[in-house]
Amino acid sequence: MADAVAEVPEEPIKSSKKPLFIGLILALLGAGGGYFAVSSGLVGGSHEDGSHNATATTPQALPDIAFVEVEPIMISLSGSDRVRHLRFRGQLEVEAPYQKDVAHVLPRVTDVMNSYLRALELKDFEDPAALLRLRSQLLRRIQLVVGEGRVRDLLIMEFVLN
Known part of the structure; x- marks a missing residue:
């Protein structure tokens, strides 16, 4: 005869939201660190006064x-x-x-x-x-x-x- 095995439905495993929050915090820290590195001149060259726009809009004087x-x-x-x-x-x-x-x-x-x-x-x-x-x-x-x-x-x- 046929075995009548009662299958018990498996309950879905609830995933923890803890890795999501850790990933979000690490992404924000990485973005903040990258911004600080570029703005302070550690990466991508240094700006004397800290602002890139001031040097881009002011052309050099022509030679005499x-x-x-x-x-x-x-x-x-x-x-x-x-x-x-x-x-x-x-x-x-x-x-x-x-x-x-x-x-x-x-x-x-x-x-x-x-x-x-x-x-x-x-x-x-x-x-x-x-x-x-x-x-x-x-x-x-x-x-x-x-x-x-x-x-x-x-x-x-x-x-x-x-």
Whole structure:
């Protein structure tokens, strides 16, 4: 015959809420500790006055610079069946106290630029990095003529090869 076993329904085990409260307390302590670490500069760099927004909205002052325009230069290039011309116009970024000094020796700067550009051939301009190389070479020559520390950069305003 069939065994008639009476099954007793199992009662669900009540879970304790104690781990939930411990987890919540630990999460709050971790969040508070993280906030303190970031705001005090222990993590993520330090802020001198403790506020990140004050440094983000205040831009740094621009350096004391001036621009001296170089007369446009027109160069005929060799290395082709037909004559090609390069039209070059630029400005020199100089320290403001040296603006008059640089303007005074501008004819020498133009001479150095003419000499370098006339030595180039048409194939020198075919490289994609030609303008970058040309700019650095011209800047170095200009700095030698004018003197170290006076000219910060050469800005190319017009560079047309036709």
